[in-house]
Amino acid sequence: AQSVTQLGSHVSVSEGALVLLRCNYSSSVPPYLFWYVQYPNQGLQLLLKYTSAATLVKGINGFEAEFKKSETSFHLTKPSAHMSDAAEYFCAVLKGSQGNLIFGKGTKLSVKP
Amino acid sequence: DSGVTQTPKHLITATGQRVTLRCSPRSGDLSVYWYQQSLDQGLQFLIQYYNGEERAKGNILERFSAQQFPDLHSELNLSSLELGDSALYFCASSPQTGGAEAFFGQGTRLTVV
Numbered sequence: 001a002q003s004v005t006q007l008g009s010h011v012s013v014s015e016g017a018l019v020l021l022r023c024n025y026s027s028s029v030p031p032y033l034f035w036y037v038q039y040p041n042q043g044l045q046l047l048l049k050y051t052s053a054a055t056l057v058k059g060i061n062g063f064e065a066e067f068k069k070s071e072t073s074f075h076l077t078k079p080s081a082h083m084s085d086a087a088e089y090f091c092a093v094l095k096g097s098q099g100n101l102i103f104g105k106g107t108k109l110s111v112k113p
Numbered sequence: 114d115s116g117v118t119q120t121p122k123h124l125i126t127a128t129g130q131r132v133t134l135r136c137s138p139r140s141g142d143l144s145v146y147w148y149q150q151s152l153d154q155g156l157q158f159l160i161q162y163y164n165g166e167e168r169a170k171g172n173i174l175e176r177f178s179a180q181q182f183p184d185l186h187s188e189l190n191l192s193s194l195e196l197g198d199s200a201l202y203f204c205a206s207s208p209q210t211g212g213a214e215a216f217f218g219q220g221t222r223l224t225v226v
Contacts, residue, residue: 036217043115043203043217090156098169099207100146101215103156 002027002093006104014112019063019078021107023091026072032094033074034101035065039087047089050074061085086111116140117218119204125224131192134221138185138206144168145187146207146215147179151200162187163209194225 007022025031032051036044048059055067065076076089088108092101116139126132138145147159149172158171162181173179176194181187191198201222205215 041219043117043219044205045115045217046214049214095158096169098161098163099144099209099213099215100158100161100169100171101148102158105155 002029002031002095002102004033004091004093004102004104006089006091006107008107009105010108010110012110012112013081015083016080019076019081019085019109021076021089021091021109023065023074023076023104024072025074025091025093027093033065033067034092034094035059035063035074035076036090036092036103037087038090038106044090047076081109081111083111083113085109115216115218117204117206117216119202119218119221121221122219123222123224125226126194128194128196128225130194130225131190132194132223134189134191134202134204134223136187136189136204136206136218138187138204139216142206142208142216143185144207144209144213144215145181145185146205147173147187147189148203148205149200150203150220154200156203159189191223196225199223199225 003026034049035047058064091104118137143164159173161169179189201220203220205217207213207215
């Protein structure tokens with residue numbers, strides 16, 4: 001069965017610092033993996049997705065994630081944090097053939113000035 | 114703006130009551146997914162419809178039901194409401210099933226008092 005685990009419910013970084021949000025997955029088949037962002041009082045917006053093409057996936061707003069099969073990881077990074085990056089980030093894996101997502105519990109990112 | 118419209122944005126109702134949440138998917142999208150987001154359970158998949166037919170079921174209670182109409186909009190019906198049903202309910206849509214990017218609406222915040 002597919003699942004994702006996000007390490008750290010809350011991450012705090014300084015503006016300009018590296019952002020690293022961790023996600024590990026469990027899947028018996030090659031996974032489709034996603035990162036979504038949720039700003040306060042908003043819906044979820046897709047940042048990027050991995051669909052078994054390139055292992056380094058670039059997304060919107062300067063974010064990228066690397067799929068590492070040996071580590072069953074799909075960590076999200078951004079070289080330099082901006083105040084506008086403060087939000088909650090969700091890692092998700094596609095379940096089955098119908099397209100519904102299994103989400104991690106989310107990581108709230110705070111950016112200090 | 115994702116193109117997915119959910120109404121109403123907020124709903125306050127009493128225990129034991131019944132409510133209907135509405136979702137209009139992006140133009141051309143045939144798949145509609147319903148998710149529940151609560152503090153204790155996180156983001157959970159409830160149910161999926163594709164072109165009017167139920168395709169997948171997640172952790173949806175028997176008191177909840179959904180349908181997708183010929184014009185592709187969908188409704189989620191919640192009955193015999195309990196305090197624990199208070200949550201943010203999201204609708205998402207995608208062009209088809211299986212792997213396509215899902216676009217989320219802004220959600221309906223349901224408060225049961």
